[in-house]
Amino acid sequence: MKRHLKPGEKPTLKTIARLSGLAVATVSRALGDAPDISADTKVKVRRIADEVGYIPNRAGVRLRTGRTNVISLILPVESNMTNHTAKLQSSIAHELRGTQFHLNVTPQFPDEDPLKPVRYIVENGLADGIIINSTRADDERVAYMMERKFPFATHGRTGWSDAHAYFDFDNQTFVTLAAKHLAGLGRKRMKVLLPPSGLNYTNDMMTGIIMARDMLGVDIQAMSNLHAEMAAEQISAWFEDAKSSDQTADGYIISSPMACIAVVDALERQGVKLGQEVDVFSREAIPFLKYFRPQIHLMREDVGWVGTHLARAVVQAIRAPNAKPLQGLEVPNETYIR
Amino acid sequence: MKRHLKPGEKPTLKTIARLSGLAVATVSRALGDAPDISADTKVKVRRIADEVGYIPNRAGVRLRTGRTNVISLILPVESNMTNHTAKLQSSIAHELRGTQFHLNVTPQFPDEDPLKPVRYIVENGLADGIIINSTRADDERVAYMMERKFPFATHGRTGWSDAHAYFDFDNQTFVTLAAKHLAGLGRKRMKVLLPPSGLNYTNDMMTGIIMARDMLGVDIQAMSNLHAEMAAEQISAWFEDAKSSDQTADGYIISSPMACIAVVDALERQGVKLGQEVDVFSREAIPFLKYFRPQIHLMREDVGWVGTHLARAVVQAIRAPNAKPLQGLEVPNETYIR
């Protein structure tokens, strides 16, 4: 398809002009559907443009026309930010304040390849650096950016995290601490509701399970067929269905606050009382589960600091590509438990 | 200060070159701290640049150097988005998918003039359109953008909303419906926890209070010295302090989910039981308060649709500046109540 392109060449109007034998201005006007260009030419130009994958250079358009093709969302930074995403973005934006950098949000839709937005940004030069989360051990986005030496920082480690900037919460320790805490309350049979499988921190939590089993000698295992990002209804439904199966756990370790709510709700429907038959331990960024049920045990995680670190890390990766990448690992201890 | 500038002129390197008598290239190199420019010149250029308020044109830099000065945050769009901000952004991004527009997030810090980010974007041409929320009746940001004919859309109406694009939830009807619902449960003395004063939807809710009083004949009033965006701790503290004062309300209408949690918590600490001595009615975007206390009465508000509408509205404002602005008002009815 792209056989007309010189290798590594980013197609511009000039490319299309060369391939079509037309002038750059004509190509521009043809693509812009100007009235004084013949239909034939328009079709021909359009075809070549598609063939070579032409995408208008935003800087060129912007410089010439003043059009930025950007929509700006003004996000009020509230003091009592109860909101994970808002908090993360605010802290990134806050750290970026005073630098030349602007923050752009690119959605990654569940129905598309996770690599797509990353590739789009890298190939079209839409940013100097990228921040991603939900990392996998062999994350293809990370592999892609490392190969191209494109600056980035990840929330969550990967198989190559020695070599790139990241911030991570030590989820292995999270699990062992939680298990220890529950064991201290006399709990004997624990179940862990993990994040979706494949994610790096899911693996870390699985390691934590094994470590807790080995070192503390407790009966602890992951819940199968269920993960912490499922909708509350699904989690509830699972507990209903599983009534007949093994429900003898007396301790739950839950990876996300929403899942925790769903689990507690399901347990209570079965007549179980928190702090009596069962104890529940969850991770939480914002102090709110304590209002839901004060008996829930919590490990706090500071999202604001995550954003701050990631912003610094990616800026460093941009400015000093050869320096040692900025890496941060927050290892929780007993004082993190509420 | 800016007396050297022609009116309306956006300072560029050329401007500084003209004012300093140096060549454009020299100015560029002086500001870039190049080694072959004398210290004197650097100081002089820097001073003039500051004086005229020079800010490098991002498109120029980007075109020349390839540097975008943009950091991109990849935001995974989860299906069970439990998160107001993330949901809003996802729906905006979703609506923008397939258009040429990118979404940029500009924070508005509580310690700075709300007009600042808007002015920054407009003056420096950093976007083609702006979306704002937390509007006031005589919102200075709206006045600013209207005066300059800069495309925008607001979440929440203003005093001039006939003339601009907006989406709003009918908060007046929200209050009257809630009051009617509580009255139907036999509640006689209602209190409303409003959003911070000055916001347009706060005024709407106040109108709703008066209408409910007049039309339903119920005893209903706003809670003073307290608003729904305060931290949970503050709300709790207020209820403690106010023990001695009037606590005879039997119905509460709360403007935000977090405040609702705090209020219910405070009430329960006083031994009050939901659905018995007191009923509580709240607004909610995500189905979660029902897990907290199933007795809470809810009016649902679809944040996803808000984002979709706002995105369409601002795109229309950009593409067809003279068309009638896109406006949407969601008027709740009994079926919105859960």
Place this chain on the structure above:
DNA sequence: CCCTGAAGCTATAACGTTATAGATGTCCAC
């Protein structure tokens, strides 16, 4: 007094795009 080298500045070109004015060719009317 010429040559060299350094310091300090500038002219030019280029990044990719599009608005403007102009060029070329065709066709028809007179």
Place this chain on the structure above:
DNA sequence: GTGGACATCTATAACGTTATAGCTTCAGGG
């Protein structure tokens, strides 16, 4: 066969920036 109208395309310039090469000036050595 000349003029004009029209359709279609192109050359040029400009947006703001910076890398590159080159220019000027001056001091100091020979």
